[in-house]
Structures are given as structure tokens and as C-alpha cells.
Amino acid sequence: MKNKHSKWHTVLLIWIIFASLYFVYNEWGRLSTVVKTVAQQSREEGFATAINGVIQKAQACESFNVFSGDSSVELINIQCLNQGEQTPQE
Secondary structure, three states: OHHHHHHHHHHHHHHHHHHHHHHHHHHHHHHHHHHHHHHHHHHHHHHHHHHHHHHHHHHOOOOEEEEEOOEEEEEOOHHHHHHHHOOOOO
């Protein structure tokens, strides 16, 4: 009787382990999908914020610096340069 009882405990323990692993595997897949979606949305919002900032600075018709790591460049809106070069029509 004790041997039969021990087998059921072993089978039950193995079933619990596999069921737990299956549950964790499924939830991990779902969680990683959510994390990837949130990361992608955050990256896209960051890009949009950066682009909007560049557009706002360019509309002010003043030069401004843009940096990326060790590189930098000075930018100005080309339409602002063209406004200064226009001559009155005769």
C-alpha cells in the first residue's frame, strides 16, 4: 500500500511540475509580447517627440545644434534662409 501511495505522490509531483512549467512558458510568451509592444510604442513616441522638437526649433528661424554621441551639426530651416535672399519684384 505504501508503494502505491508513493507512486501517486511521484506522479502528482511530476504533473504539478510540468503544469507549472507549461503555465510559466505561456505567461512568459505573453509577457514578452507586452514588453515588446510597450518598448516599441515608447521608442516611437520618443522619435515623434524628437522630430517635433526639431520642427519647432526650425520654425523659429534660428540655427540650432543637434547632437548624437560625439557628433554634432548646426541646422537651420532652408525656408528662413530663402526669406532673407528674396529681393523685391520691380
